[in-house]
Every structure is written in structure tokens, then in C-alpha cells.
Amino acid sequence: MRIDCKHVWQYISAYIDGEVDAELRERIERHLETCEICSAVLDSTRNVIVLVADERVFELPAGFSERLHDRLEEEFLSET
Numbered sequence: 001m002r003i004d005c006k007h008v009w010q011y012i013s014a015y016i017d018g019e020v021d022a023e024l025r026e027r028i029e030r031h032l033e034t035c036e037i038c039s040a041v042l043d044s045t046r047n048v049i050v051l052v053a054d055e056r057v058f059e060l061p062a063g064f065s066e067r068l069h070d071r072l073e074e075e076f077l078s079e080t
């Protein structure tokens with residue numbers, strides 16, 4: 001089974017927290033190696049988590065591009 005970008009986004013917080021099983025983790029890592037979008041999402045999500053952990057105001061990191069954000073919203077909205 002191959003995972004696509006939507007799967008990666010769905011599991012990205014669990015992945016960062018180390019809450020995914022080894023098999024899924026490997027699939028995500030393999031996907032991240034070849035997908036620039038998901039690598040950017042991972043970086044952005046990490047930055048957001050650091051901000052939250054620091055008890056600072058939640059805001060999207062500077063590196064999180066508007067276009068990427070719009071695309072993510074579109075994808076999530078189309079899923080429901």
C-alpha cells in the first residue's frame with residue numbers, strides 16, 4: 001500500500017509525537033523523501049508545535065505559504 005499526501009497530513013502530528021507504528025512511520029518517511037509539499041507541511045507543523053509548547057500565541061509560521069495553506073484547506077474541506 002502506498003500512502004498519498006492526505007494520509008501524511010492526517011498522521012503528521014502523530015508522526016511527530018512518535019505515536020504511529022513502525023510500518024506507518026516508514027511509509028511516511030519514504031513519502032517525505034520524495035514529496036516537497038509534505039516536507040514543507042512537516043516543517044510547518046513542527047514550528048507550530050514548538051510555538052504551542054512555548055505557550056506563545058498560535059500562528060502559522062512564516063515559512064507556511066499562503067498557497068500551501070489554501071491547498072490544504074481545499075483538500076480537507078473536500079473530504080467531508
Ligand SMILES: [Zn+2]
Nearest residue numbers: 005035037038
Ligand atoms: Zn506528499
